[in-house]
Amino acid sequence: MPPAPCPSSDRPSRLLTQNREMRAIGVWNWTLPAWAGRLPDGRTYNTCPSAGICRHVCYARNGTYRWPKVRAKHHANLAFVLDDLPGWEQAMTAELGGRRFHGAWVRIHDSGDFFSDAYLLAWLRVICARDATGFYAYTKEVARFRALVEPDPPDNLLWVYSFGGTQDAALDVARDRVADVFPDEQAVHDAGWNSQEANDLLAVLGPRLVGIPANRIPHYLKRLGTRTFRTWQAEVDAERRGAGAAPSSRRAARSGEPT
Template sequence: MATDWLLTQNTRMREQNLFNWTLPAWVVRLEDETPDGTTIVRTVNTCPMASVCKNFCYALEGAYRYPNVRRRHERNLRMVLDTPLLWKQRMAAELRHPRYQPDPERGRAGYIRIHDAGDFYDDSYTLAWLDIMRGAPSGLTFYAYTKEVSRFRRLVETNQPTNFKFLYSLGGKEDHLIDRTRDRYADVFPTLTQLEAAGFSSQAASDILAVDGPPRVGMTANRPRKQLTASFGELQRAHDALAAERRTRQQAKARTRH
């Protein structure tokens, strides 16, 4: 019988000997039946800080929509929501398996990516991951891209495990909180030419750039549902500027009424 692993690999990760933990992306509808036959419906946003990025998200299309893939991702989310202690125990135990341990002769680097879909959507989930990292076998390195800037400022930056590396990811509601002179961050571009012109380093050759690579890591759009006309960061700046203009007009109207 095949092992029911929590950490998996897609084709690209297999080529790079990386492993990944994932959740279903963005707003998820979970339907569960109770013993008495009642159907309980829950709506969970696993990417609460997503903004313009959700319009082009690769994790909302393609293989991520296959029923077997979707079921697995929803299984992961249910574990985190309904049995968080069991999930932590299973994850901690699985990380001790030899397949995750660094082995240069076999090309194993010992890197674990947290979320190729989903994000650190609440405090308790984020803290659980920090506990898992601290208890992981030596030699393993965890990494993540995240749009949860304020949450990471509060919970992670002040108490960051030594085996955890992360980049902030542009295209979210908290882009304005990213310090581009100090923080490492990532952006998604329509083309490699635009990526390089903006001064970013492409991670096409290896996602390990996210671990100890340059301060600005870029990637090109992976067959987005809509045509990407600018980078996520540029689109978010335009989105935020329009929102600010609307607020200014609304405030001006409110003042004229009084």
């Protein structure tokens, strides 16, 4: 038998949080656990079904995100969504009715992504119901957004597609707003892209080509090397298509080590 759903008494009383950095720019966060894992009740999950090489160097799988209290909060958020999506939608809509959210921004997914059509559609209903608040998101769910968001997007929702996922080939840098992770700020500048380092809202309010300097996590920087997420993912995609990479290069692509 499947595990019983999380009881309502275990659901988070507050859904949106705000750290010091985001408070400075008037942004609130909604967070799920990153990528794949297991809930305390034994259920497995994947909140980032289109993650590619990004999973090897995900900031949300490191540091404070691994603290038990933080991880428990993110698991509780996900369990609420999985166990009672209508109840979660109602709770999120109600919380966003608070005066402090009028004129503020909400970043959907400090980690995690729009992992299903039903979940994305629930968010769209929340966004439309709270038009005094701005919402934005990074996402690798390109096909899902093309089908469900792009035809008629809410005026108060902005998004940026981020490289490093399995749907990179569907992105068009000449048309789409896109974000790529670079080894450092200088690499962003040298490529002619525009850094969002000073203010995360620049990812959706600034120029269309968004450069993100990599987090200064030494073992992640070693894996990234001199590449960007876009070029690293392209290497892996080419290897998977049997593009003639040498055996050592194929092993490196799979392990996430620089070639």
